[in-house]
Amino acid sequence: MAKHPPRKDWFHRAPDVGGLQRFEAFFAGHGYDLHRHDTYAIGHTLAGVQSYQYRGGWRHSVPGQTMVLHPDEVHDGEAGTETGFHYRMMYIEPALIQQMLGGRPLPFIKDGLSTDPRLFAATQALLRSLDCPLESLEEQDALFDLAQALNGAGGVTAKRGNVDYVAAERAREYMHNALDRTVTLEELAHHSGRDRWSLSRDFRLLFGTSPYRYLTMRRLDLVRALLIQGQSLVSAALIAGFTDQSHMTRQFCRTYGLPPARWMKMLRR
Structure with a gap:
C-alpha cells in the first residue's frame, strides 16, 4: 500500500483588530510546548483531534466543541490522531470582555472545553472566515454576544439593569439615516447619550436583535x-x-x- 506524504504544518493569521487576534492553523503532530498568555484563547477544532494539557489533565477537542482557555493558564497542543488537527482560534484581551461585563468576575469554563450551543454559535460568528474582515459594528456585536455566552456557559446568570428606551430609539433612528456608510457602536453611543455596551444590551432587550443585525x-x-x-x-x-x-x-x-x-x-x- 502506498504511503501518503506527510502533511505540512501551516498557519494563517488575520489582521489584528483592537484587542482581538484571530488565526487558523494545521499541525500534523506536535503543535507547541507548554506556555501561557494573558488573554483568553477561544476556538474550534475544525478537523481531527486537538489534544492539550490543561489544569492538570489532558483535554481532547473535536469538532462541535468550544475551547476556552482562561488567561494565564499553562497549556500545550498536539494532534490526538495520525491525521493531525485543523483549528481556528482567537485571542481576546480580558479587559475587552470586562468592558462588556461591567466589573463582574471573568467567566471561567471548567476543563477548558464546552459543548454549550450558544457559546459555539457566538464563537463561530467571530471565526466564520478569516479572509472576510468584520465591520466594526459587526465585530462589537459578536464580542458582546460572546461575553454573554461565556457567562452563561460558566454558570453565571446575567443581571438585568435599567433599560433606556429613549437612547436605544435614538440609535435606531440614527441607523435609518446612515444606511449608505459604515456605522460604529461608538458613533451610536455618542448620538444616543448611552455608553456603548449598555446601549448594545438595551437595544437587544427592546428591539429583539443586535444593532449590527x-x-x-x-x-x-x-x-x-x-x-x-x-x-x-x-x-x-x-x-x-x-x-x-x-x-x-x-x-x-x-x-x-x-x-x-x-x-x-x-x-x-
Whole structure:
C-alpha cells in the first residue's frame, strides 16, 4: 500500500483588530510546548483531534466543541490522531470582555472545553472566515454576544439593569439615516447619550436583535427595493452601504437562504 506524504504544518493569521487576534492553523503532530498568555484563547477544532494539557489533565477537542482557555493558564497542543488537527482560534484581551461585563468576575469554563450551543454559535460568528474582515459594528456585536455566552456557559446568570428606551430609539433612528456608510457602536453611543455596551444590551432587550443585525436587515430591505427598481447587484450593494457585491450577497444568503440573483429571477416569474 502506498504511503501518503506527510502533511505540512501551516498557519494563517488575520489582521489584528483592537484587542482581538484571530488565526487558523494545521499541525500534523506536535503543535507547541507548554506556555501561557494573558488573554483568553477561544476556538474550534475544525478537523481531527486537538489534544492539550490543561489544569492538570489532558483535554481532547473535536469538532462541535468550544475551547476556552482562561488567561494565564499553562497549556500545550498536539494532534490526538495520525491525521493531525485543523483549528481556528482567537485571542481576546480580558479587559475587552470586562468592558462588556461591567466589573463582574471573568467567566471561567471548567476543563477548558464546552459543548454549550450558544457559546459555539457566538464563537463561530467571530471565526466564520478569516479572509472576510468584520465591520466594526459587526465585530462589537459578536464580542458582546460572546461575553454573554461565556457567562452563561460558566454558570453565571446575567443581571438585568435599567433599560433606556429613549437612547436605544435614538440609535435606531440614527441607523435609518446612515444606511449608505459604515456605522460604529461608538458613533451610536455618542448620538444616543448611552455608553456603548449598555446601549448594545438595551437595544437587544427592546428591539429583539443586535444593532449590527438591525442595520444589516435595513440595508437588505434597501437592496431589495433597489433591485426591484432595476439597479444592478453592484450598484444596490454600494448604495445600501455594503463593502461590495460579495459582502451583500453573503448577508443576503444568510438572511433569506438564497442569493439575490436567484431571488430576482424568482420574482420576475
